[in-house]
Amino acid sequence: MTGAQRGAVVPLVPRGAAEAAPDDDAALAERVRAGDAAAFDGLVNRYMKRAFAVAYRVMGQKEDAEDLVQEAFMAVLQRIDSFEAGRPFAPWFFRILVNRGLNARKSRSLRTVEAIPEATAASGPSPEREAERGELRGRLRSAMDTLPERQRVIVELFELEGFAGPEIAQILEISDATVRWHLHEARKTLKKALAPYERSA
């Protein structure tokens, strides 16, 4: 992912699928209802990568994220009859994914091995600087862990995955104002954790 992509607002419907995507989604979903395997594969192909990114943020582990994506697509099949034709597919699908992820995170004993960020393994900064960054990472993770589940997911989707606020509201079935409030509260908490680092920077 490039720096430009990181900061940009990323629409729920993946780029490349472009403007025709919502209509296509509705047609594909309708065909999936009738048992059309090619249509289902079309939806999988369209949303798989974005779904994995979100699942990884929610679960924190590659393997758990892959399982979650697979489960979410199976849930789509189970619930396709409850999907209202004419409504956008993407928020419905990501709602299934995020809700399942949050439930799984609560109930499943997650693998405790943390992924090592690339920056840690790479050589470059001085040991002092690296130690400082390590401390910052620890502080930030601890602060994230103190956030309520939904607040944490909102921060991850907004700051890391580039979802727009209204998209997050649709996925979590809450109002735009509630998303704004959660973001505000989360940033307050996280900035406290970042304060010492910002002073030294």
Added chain:
Amino acid sequence: MESFPDRDPRLGAALRDAYGEVPEIDFAALRGRITAQAELPLARAGKSQPRGWRPLRALVPLAAAAGIAGAAFTLTRPAPPAVPTVADRQQVEQILNATTPDLAELVAPQGDELLTALGS
């Protein structure tokens, strides 16, 4: 309407540093696993959903509502008047004949006086 705040690039960078980038995986393999697992449910869906039925399914509640309304109308409507039979007519005529005085009898006593009054 209040707008959403901009992304905080410093916070985003720090979070990315703390949690790392989303790793690359074998998406073709994941796609294969998903579609393989979906084969059976899709086959079931194909069998249980005849193509012509689905568009009509939206009409089921309308049809049910119309049926209920029709039944309610039929049950609450007052019964139509019964059509008299030939026997009924004969019975009514007999009663009328027996109870109604002859017209001539009614008019006769005063008939002459009436004619006189009119003639004069």
